[in-house]
Amino acid sequence: MNLESFQNRVLPAKNKLFRFALRFLGSEEDAKDVVQEVFIRVWNGREQMNEIQNWEAWCMRITRNLSLDRIRSNSRRQTRPMEETFDVRQEALTPHETTEIRESMHRIGQIIEALPEKQRQIIHLRDVEGYSYNEICEILELDMNQVKVNLFRARNTVREKLTKMNAYGL
Amino acid sequence: MDSNKIEALLKKYWEAETSQEEEQQLREWFRIHEAPEPWKETAAMFRYFDETKKKSLDDASFNATVVSHLPAARTGRVRKLVYNTLRIAAGVSVLCLATWFVHKEMQESTDPEVVDTYSDPKLAFEETKKALLLISQSFGKAEKQARKINMFNEAQEEIRKEKTTQEQKL
Numbered sequence: 001m002n003l004e005s006f007q008n009r010v011l012p013a014k015n016k017l018f019r020f021a022l023r024f025l026g027s028e029e030d031a032k033d034v035v036q037e038v039f040i041r042v043w044n045g046r047e048q049m050n051e052i053q054n055w056e057a058w059c060m061r062i063t064r065n066l067s068l069d070r071i072r073s074n075s076r077r078q079t080r081p082m083e084e085t086f087d088v089r090q091e092a093l094t095p096h097e098t099t100e101i102r103e104s105m106h107r108i109g110q111i112i113e114a115l116p117e118k119q120r121q122i123i124h125l126r127d128v129e130g131y132s133y134n135e136i137c138e139i140l141e142l143d144m145n146q147v148k149v150n151l152f153r154a155r156n157t158v159r160e161k162l163t164k165m166n167a168y169g170l
Numbered sequence: 171m172d173s174n175k176i177e178a179l180l181k182k183y184w185e186a187e188t189s190q191e192e193e194q195q196l197r198e199w200f201r202i203h204e205a206p207e208p209w210k211e212t213a214a215m216f217r218y219f220d221e222t223k224k225k226s227l228d229d230a231s232f233n234a235t236v237v238s239h240l241p242a243a244r245t246g247r248v249r250k251l252v253y254n255t256l257r258i259a260a261g262v263s264v265l266c267l268a269t270w271f272v273h274k275e276m277q278e279s280t281d282p283e284v285v286d287t288y289s290d291p292k293l294a295f296e297e298t299k300k301a302l303l304l305i306s307q308s309f310g311k312a313e314k315q316a317r318k319i320n321m322f323n324e325a326q327e328e329i330r331k332e333k334t335t336q337e338q339k340l
Contacts, residue, residue, distance in 0.1 A: 003237070011233055022225065032227065039236045049230040092242040104214035104220065112218075127219045132190060152186035159184050 005070045010042055013056050014131055016094040017063045023124050024067035036069060057131075057138040064121070064139065104165075111161045118142075119154035128152055173206070180212065 001009075014035055021031035041062055042049075052058050112120060114120045121140060131139070136147050179196050183186045188196070197216055205213035288294040 003240070007237070007242075008228050008231065011236065014232060014236075019222065032232070035227070035232075036236055036239060040241075043240045082325060100259050101214060101217065104211060105218045108211075108218040124222075127193070128222045130194070148186060152204050155184055155186055158215065158251055162215065166208070166211050 001049055002008075006043060006046065009061070010039065010055070013059055014039075016056070017059055019128065020063050020121075020124065021067045023120065024064070024071060024081075029073075030070060034063060034066045037066055041066075046148055054135065054138060057135050060125075060139040061141070107165060108162070111158055115154050115157060118146075119150045119157070122147060122150045123154040124159070180209075 004005060017035045017038055018031050021034040022028060025031050025034065032090065038059055042055075042059055103137055118140070122136060125136045125139060126133075133144055136142070137144055140147070142150075153163055176196070176199055177190060178191055183193065183196060197220070200213045200216040201220065288297060290312075
């Protein structure tokens with residue numbers, strides 16, 4: 001693989017890798033560093049890329065491993081929860097509605113952040129990035145049953161908390 | 171798509187039984203339609219997923235940073251080639267030197283008789299003849315000297331005999 005095909009084929013996956021790393025680390029700077037390191041590793045191992053069927057899943061797996069390494073090496077430093085800001089301004093919405101939506105999304109973010117790590121990773125890969133079950137199995141090195149069970153549990157928890165939010169207007 | 175279909179899809183979604191296509195349909199529906207009150211939080215959840223997916227890295231500067239950190243592909247390959255060639259050349263040189271030294275040592279330790287042996291019989295005959303001639307000339311010189319010594323011995327013998335005859339007469 002030469003530099004040109006690396007730029008055309010591999011680099012476009014950077015945003016997916018960045019969001020995945022961000023899910024682990026909560027810091028954009030750390031996530032950026034991890035993605036950069038992933039690309040350097042992929043470049044150094046580019047000779048193997050012809051043997052890899054799904055190189056994007058491979059990159060995601062490296063991202064996960066490096067993010068976990070970084071969490072371990074920064075164990076003294078508490079990983080802070082992701083501070084999410086959403087730009088939900090729309091012409092059709094009043095400022096009050098916009099604030100309401102923003103608050104709902106913030107609460108949903110907190111619900112997802114509170115999920116166990118495996119469930120959080122799976123819901124991110126499925127509902128944000130739209131990966132298939134097989135790809136999720138490959139990225140997280142889990143079997144199909146584990147992926148499905150964890151996704152079911154994650155969605156179930158989110159649903160219960162959303163129902164409570166709706167019922168009590170939280 | 172009517173709301174009954176969406177309700178059925180949502181039920182499947184919470185059970186983690188929807189396909190990727192069905193999940194895409196749900197996302198699209200909540201993106202376009204204003205969700206009724208009971209689905210307000212669910213709509214916020216899909217919006218949360220959409221907004222999370224918008225998080226991205228700064229394209230141009232990030233790509234440039236990554237590329238600048240990659241070990242240069244071409245120079246790396248050329249350097250590797252040169253390095254390998256030099257290694258092979260060094261190996262061959264050591265081998266040649268070793269062979270030359272061994273050969274030299276063997277030549278020096280060979281018996282002189284073996285070195286002076288002739289393979290051509292005519293030449294060997296000529297050389298032997300020369301050697302014998304040289305020896306015979308030396309023998310000739312030695313014989314002349316020996317004759318002189320012999321003459322001296324004979325003269326001494328004559329003098330002794332003469333002395334003995336005179337003593338007997340007296």
